[in-house]
Amino acid sequence: MLTNSEIVELTELRRKLHRRPELSGEEVETAKTIVDALNAISPTKILTSLGGHGVAAVFDSGVAGPTVLFRAELDALPIHELSNNPWASAVPGIGHMCGHDGHMMFLLALGRSVSRNPIAKGRVILMFQPAEEDGTGARAVVSDAAYNDIRPDYAFAIHVEPGRPFGYVSTRVGLINCASKGLEVKLKGKTAHAADPEDGISPALAVAKLIPVLGGLGKGGALDDNFRMSTVTHACVGEYSFGIAPGEAVITITLRAARDDALQAMEDEARAMTRGVAAEYGLAVSFDVCDAFAATVNDAEATEIAVTAMNALNVENGDAGLPMRASEDFGVFGWGAKAAMLCIGPGEGYAALHSQEYDFPDDLIPVGAAIFERITRDLLNS
Ligand SMILES: [Zn+2]
Numbered sequence: 096m097l098t099n100s101e102i103v104e105l106t107e108l109r110r111k112l113h114r115r116p117e118l119s120g121e122e123v124e125t126a127k128t129i130v131d132a133l134n135a136i137s138p139t140k141i142l143t144s145l146g147g148h149g150v151a152a153v154f155d156s157g158v159a160g161p162t163v164l165f166r167a168e169l170d171a172l173p174i175h176e177l178s179n180n181p182w183a184s185a186v187p188g189i190g191h192m193c194g195h196d197g198h199m200m201f202l203l204a205l206g207r208s209v210s211r212n213p214i215a216k217g218r219v220i221l222m223f224q225p226a227e228e229d230g231t232g233a234r235a236v237v238s239d240a241a242y243n244d245i246r247p248d249y250a251f252a253i254h255v256e257p258g259r260p261f262g263y264v265s266t267r268v269g270l271i272n273c274a275s276k277g278l279e280v281k282l283k284g285k286t287a288h289a290a291d292p293e294d295g296i297s298p299a300l301a302v303a304k305l306i307p308v309l310g311g312l313g314k315g316g317a318l319d320d321n322f323r324m325s326t327v328t329h330a331c332v333g334e335y336s337f338g339i340a341p342g343e344a345v346i347t348i349t350l351r352a353a354r355d356d357a358l359q360a361m362e363d364e365a366r367a368m369t370r371g372v373a374a375e376y377g378l379a380v381s382f383d384v385c386d387a388f389a390a391t392v393n394d395a396e397a398t399e400i401a402v403t404a405m406n407a408l409n410v411e412n413g414d415a416g417l418p419m420r421a422s423e424d425f426g427v428f429g430w431g432a433k434a435a436m437l438c439i440g441p442g443e444g445y446a447a448l449h450s451q452e453y454d455f456p457d458d459l460i461p462v463g464a465a466i467f468e469r470i471t472r473d474l475l476n477s
């Protein structure tokens with residue numbers, strides 16, 4: 096249990112981080128602040144520079160038992176915050192508009208508890224991952240050689256999700272967040288004078304053909320095992336000009352599916368269809384993949400552990416709003432571990448994630464901390 100003064104301290108630290116947000120992959124000062132806060136509670140070991148600016152604290156009982164990882168995120172978003180709060184972002188154009196500043200406090204609160212009352216067996220890992228928002232951080236962390244020493248048996252994360260009552264937690268066995276990836280398609284022909292377009296190779300008609308084809312790869316609909324969604328997010332042909340027949344074009348699409356293998360199949364289809372249309376118009380084609388997220392899928396045992404902990408604490412829970420189309424980098428921590436993602440409500444009428452008005456509700460700090468502490472005690476103190 097957190098004391099009142101600890102709640103005040105963690106609230107102040109949350110607001111301090113909120114004022115100094117850093118983008119994905121650039122979380123230098125945030126990581127330093129976290130390391131300072133961890134040093135004050137004396138974990139067995141602190142790992143830094145994990146997969147970029149990732150930080151992990153290890154609390155090792157010295158007794159054989161499971162390794163239990165709790166995940167938070169270091170990064171903020173390229174969103175300008177609209178707020179008059181004294182702790183509003185002091186960095187123009189960048190804001191903690193996904194609640195990651197608050198998620199970090201759940202972990203520091205758990206660290207204080209474990210520091211005060213050590214676990215009886217196994218290990219607790221407090222994992223502060225970098226670059227969650229672009230889907231690169233978790234993969235970079237798990238492929239870092241240093242991660243081999245802290246590979247977990249269980250992994251848990253809590254993310255704030257507006258649209259739920261305050262303190263209500265949604266979770267379920269199976270799909271929580273879809274797999275997704277951005278695919279950039281570049282078409283290359285040849286420019287010409289606008290008066291002599293026949294001398295060039297324009298990608299304009301190929302783009303006109305590809306937009307409905309690529310956008311039609313997945314129609315959305317019910318979020319079941321066969322869910323596929325394709326969204327054309329951007330398209331550009333040539334330069335803004337009246338004298339040049341275009342020679343290049345870019346289309347970007349975001350592909351989404353309920354399973355990693357289904358997403359890969361969609362990507363293969365997108366590439367094949369694009370190659371076909373490009374060949375038809377005599378265009379060269381190249382591809383790039385961005386923001387690739389694995390599906391987040393909850394393990395049955397890990398979910399049961401989390402639900403048991405919440406019921407013991409009288410935390411109202413269910414599966415409202417799940418699964419979600421949006422993606423989450425946590426899925427990668429479930430590779431080789433039993434993982435569960437929990438979505439906690441901030442209360443009705445709360446601003447949406449990634450909106451300019453979003454702010455993490457500090458009153459959730461003790462709620463999330465209590466859930467993590469109970470899971471820890473149930474797994475490592477019995
Ligand atoms: Zn986000």
Ligand SMILES: [Zn+2]
Pocket residue numbers: 168193194195227254
């Ligand atoms: Zn987030």
